[in-house]
Amino acid sequence: MKRIMVTGSLGQIGSELVAQLRTLKGVDNVLATDIRCPEHNPVVAEGLFEVLDVLNRERMLYLARDFQADTLIHLASLLSSVAEDRPQEAWHINMGGLVNALEVSRELQLTCFTPSSIGAFGPETPKVGTPQDCIQRPRTMYGITKVAGELLCDYYHTKYGVDTRGVRFPGxxxxxxxxxxxxxxxxxxxxxxxxxxxxxxxxxxxxxxxxMMYMPDAIAAIIQLLEADESRLVHRNAFNVSxxxxxxxxxxxxxxxxxxxxxxxxxxxxxxxxxxxxxxDSIDCACARDEWAFSPxxxxxxxxxxxxxxxxxxxxxxxxxxxxxxxxx
The missing domain is CATH 3.90.25 (UDP-galactose 4-epimerase; domain 1)
Structure with a gap:
């Protein structure tokens, strides 16, 4: 992970992740992107920034290629409560943006990280000590897009060899x-x-x-997983973390x-x-601990x-x- 492009950089995760990556990897090695461009925001003002609608695959491809990225961190999506109010738009953005990110990663041979969520679980999922691998039948559009996203990332890894990685974030x-x-x-x-x-x-x-998780632990988990030895990753995508x-x-x-x-x-x-x-109510994070030493x-x-x-x-x-x-x- 040397040249990192981030979508959805002005969101809750992106704002702090971009700042930390710029500190660790250097300002010129992190390209932040978002659909909006508030000029006084530190993400925009303090490093490389480009406007990007993640539904525009050609521009995503152009930016990643021009920047010579080796890693794409795809964060742009509608969250759970908003997605329930606008379910069709949530599917369009959450899935369309992810397909574009995976296609760009396939074409340019990038490592691709995208977060899933505990929203990927549903009422039939064991509520206490929820295991890494179990039934997932969410009843929200947000959860449905997250389950589909997990499967799609697995597919792009097995079908095309894309180095996909991800976690299931809690609150x-x-x-x-x-x-x-x-x-x-x-x-x-x-x-x-x-x-x-x-x-x-x-x-x-x-x-x-x-x-739940405090944001510094969430940021550390993303970076730790992206830098983990690929040979140790059994699950690769959608690790339970909390x-x-x-x-x-x-x-x-x-x-x-x-x-x-x-x-x-x-x-x-x-x-x-x-x-x-x-x-x-609580999830089991044993796979993340065993495969890449997750420790909040x-x-x-x-x-x-x-x-x-x-x-x-x-x-x-x-x-x-x-x-x-x-x-x-």
Whole structure:
């Protein structure tokens, strides 16, 4: 992995992954792309950036070839909650973009990484200790595209020899980027509201257990898998990865250890609750540990302390900047 092109670079994962790759591999060795181009965004302003609609295969091919990429990290997709509101568009973007990424990888002989999700599981999947290989019958369009994507990546590896790699991400929690329409977004929103107002209204039931991961661990997992010895990879695509499993009540109590005054009530969103109830409570990550030494660093309390500290620092910086702005009389 020397020359890396990333699609969906302005999303929750892409924003932090691009920054880390630029640090590790050098600014000139990472090409970030996205369908939009906000000029003041660090991903756009601090390195190589090109506008790319992932449904435009010819432009994707041109950019990858011109950049002389050896690795394509394909992140562009619609997430679970948004995909349920726009299912036809979700299929078009999630599958069309992935086919293009795989075709470009086949033609240029690139390593291709794309993330799957715990959304690829369904109600018939074992909910506790969900194994790497088990029944997958999701009932959401997002989950359907993820299962199809896993199979497609396997197909391109066995049929064409493309070096495809991927993980099944749980909910991802970040202080850098706001959530983008996922069912697990509550686990990010709760920290923002805790710092802003000291209170959060949760859209999921108190005992809804879901797998989660702090973004630094997720970024490390992507890089670690891409740099893993190919000969050790038995599964190759869609490795189960997770760092913790918790309920809304668990995260409330973790926040209260740092902010005793924090309060939370519930206003359940039926659509989100239905999606969450179809997903595992906890997944088994043994294959990722055995095949490429996956080992997350953050548990719930460590993540909670860092999230609250970083968001409080961010809020103080914003308040200071607002006070320093000139005011017209």
């Amino acid at each position: 991802l929690i970040s202080h850098e980027t706001l959530p983008g329409g996922g069912t697990t977004d509550y686990a990010v929103e709760i920290f923002y509201d805790a710092v802003k107002s000291g209170h959060y209204t949760c859209p999921l039931g108190a005992d809804t257990a879901l797998d 760092a913790m499993s918790f309920t809304p009540e668990d995260i409330k109590q973790a926040i209260q250890q740092v902010m005793p005054q924090f309060t939370m009530d519930y206003r359940i969103n039926p659509k989100l609750q239905q999606i969450a109830d179809s997903w595992p 660093k953050y548990d719930l309390l460590a993540m909670t302390r860092e999230m609250l500290q970083r968001l409080q620092e961010k809020r103080e910086q914003e308040d200071t900047a607002a006070l320093q702005e000139p005011h017209l009389v």
